[in-house]
Amino acid sequence: MPYGVYGAWLVIDFRLMWFSFILSISISLVIIALFIRNKGWHEYLTLFLAISTIVFLLILVVLNVFFGHAIIISRDFFPLG
Numbered sequence: 001m002p003y004g005v006y007g008a009w010l011v012i013d014f015r016l017m018w019f020s021f022i023l024s025i026s027i028s029l030v031i032i033a034l035f036i037r038n039k040g041w042h043e044y045l046t047l048f049l050a051i052s053t054i055v056f057l058l059i060l061v062v063l064n065v066f067f068g069h070a071i072i073i074s075r076d077f078f079p080l081g
Helices: 014-037 043-066
Strands: 008-010 072-079
Touching: 014 043
Parallel strands: none
Antiparallel strands: 008 072
């Protein structure tokens, strides 16, 4: 192994990730239903993917920074070399 390579043990809270995923899908569907009209199916799909990804990332940041409850936590960080 080359010098400077590190590994980590990660802990993922799947209940919170599932909740955040469902919440981001719901919010993006509501936004599209309320504000977007008369578009092609590919534009609806693109908007859905973009909005749901942005909302999911915002939920991740809000939970981690403001509430201190992270979805992904690094428990151990160690050199592999």
